[in-house]
Amino acid sequence: MRKSLETVLAIVPVVAALVVAPNAAASTTASTTASTTASSTARTLKDAASISGRLFGAAVGANLLGDLDYVTTLNREFNQLTPDNEMKWDFIEPNRGVFNYTAADRLVSHAESQGMTVRGHALVWHSQLPAWVQHMNSPSQLLTAVRNHISNVAGHFSGRVAYWNVANEAFDDTSRAARRSSVFQRLLGDAWIEEAFRATRAADPTAKLCYSDYFIEGQNPKSDAVYAMVKDFKSRGVPIDCVGFQAHLTSGGVPADMRANLQRFADLDVDVHLTELDIAGSGAAQADSYAQVVRACVEVSRCTVITSSGVTDKFSWRVSQTPLLFDRYYNKKLAYDSVLSVLIEG
Numbered sequence: 077m078r079k080s081l082e083t084v085l086a087i088v089p090v091v092a093a094l095v096v097a098p099n100a101a102a103s104t105t106a107s108t109t110a111s112t113t114a115s116s117t118a119r120t121l122k123d124a125a126s127i128s129g130r131l132f133g134a135a136v137g138a139n140l141l142g143d144l145d146y147v148t149t150l151n152r153e154f155n156q157l158t159p160d161n162e163m164k165w166d167f168i169e170p171n172r173g174v175f176n177y178t179a180a181d182r183l184v185s186h187a188e189s190q191g192m193t194v195r196g197h198a199l200v201w202h203s204q205l206p207a208w209v210q211h212m213n214s215p216s217q218l219l220t221a222v223r224n225h226i227s228n229v230a231g232h233f234s235g236r237v238a239y240w241n242v243a244n245e246a247f248d249d250t251s252r253a254a255r256r257s258s259v260f261q262r263l264l265g266d267a268w269i270e271e272a273f274r275a276t277r278a279a280d281p282t283a284k285l286c287y288s289d290y291f292i293e294g295q296n297p298k299s300d301a302v303y304a305m306v307k308d309f310k311s312r313g314v315p316i317d318c319v320g321f322q323a324h325l326t327s328g329g330v331p332a333d334m335r336a337n338l339q340r341f342a343d344l345d346v347d348v349h350l351t352e353l354d355i356a357g358s359g360a361a362q363a364d365s366y367a368q369v370v371r372a373c374v375e376v377s378r379c380t381v382i383t384s385s386g387v388t389d390k391f392s393w394r395v396s397q398t399p400l401l402f403d404r405y406y407n408k409k410l411a412y413d414s415v416l417s418v419l420i421e422g
């Protein structure tokens with residue numbers, strides 16, 4: 077019903093244009109027809125997201141690329157790939173100066189073979205950090221290690237990674253929303269984040285550089301603190317292009333002000349991305365929450381990428397909470413249908 081009403085509304089300006097400017101109307105008719113056709117033929121997440129110029133991605137494990145069902149679903153549905161673990165510090169530089177690119181290279185090559193955009197994840201993060209970094213106690217040595225890590229990793233993938241999560245989860249979850257305790261914070265203070273952004277820009281001038289965190293989807297003390305940091309970075313020319321909202325949520329728990337919160341960040345002149353979307357639950361309640369989140373994104377023009385935190389519940393990091401769009405047998409869930417509808421409605 078809603079679709080046919082939209083179709084009627086789309087025809088009205090075309091008819092009006094035919095009366096006043098037949099040539100212009102011919103091209104309007106063509107583009108209207110093309111977009112109507114794209115909407116009505118979109119049968120996958122990536123095609124539906126493409127209607128409004130967005131990407132729909134997934135976090136992917138290199139160890140799963142040999143699983144036929146997994147890869148078939150990944151290739152059919154998604155056009156952006158985030159390595160789940162393979163670009164994290166403990167994986168890629170387990171020992172100082174020793175870089176292991178094999179698994180990450182496989183993922184990037186797979187993405188390229190399928191025309192998928194790559195998000196690098198994550199250059200500096202307190203977790204999945206090797207012991208040799210965690211146990212450092214010299215600020216100057218740590219800063220050198222951070223710069224060296226970034227110049228190697230971002231340099232290695234330069235031109236092949238469209239977005240980097242440069243710094244991840246740097247704020248804690250208390251009502252104070254202070255910076256999280258970490259070796260970076262302890263030895264380098266607040267400056268470690270901007271150091272990381274500057275080093276990444278130097279290593280890869282073309283990638284868009286993002287800060288990503290969880291529990292910042294609505295307006296709260298934590299998102300206020302991230303907002304203040306981004307605003308400060310923009311005012312001082314620290315190279316930040318995007319903010320990632322991880323969106324690890326629960327059915328019924330989508331913040332009512334999510335769209336407004338995304339918009340206030342976008343108004344700082346950054347793109348906003350949903351970087352690790354998953355919603356615990358099942359059935360209609362989960363589908364409704366997914367619809368709310370995706371609607372919040374599509375209503376913000378600078379919300380340009382939605383990335384699911386995995387392909388199937390079978391391999392989710394929250395496996396018991398069945399938070400993804402495909403069940404463990406790769407069946408599309410109700411949540412899948414609701415996401416597709418919201419993307420098509422635009």
Ligand code: G3I
Nearest residue numbers: 135137160161197198203204244245290322352385392393
């Ligand atoms: O690589 C080892 C393997 O050698 C070993 O046999 C196996 C046994 O358990 O563990 C493997 O490592 C696991 C790794 O995933 C790779 O599969 C770790 O135990 C496991 O803890 C790790 O989980 C990852 C988790 O981050 C760690 O914090 C999840 O896959 C990953 O999806 C999850 O993602 C993070 C985001 O990057 C940032 N936001 C939060 C999210 C959840 O922590």
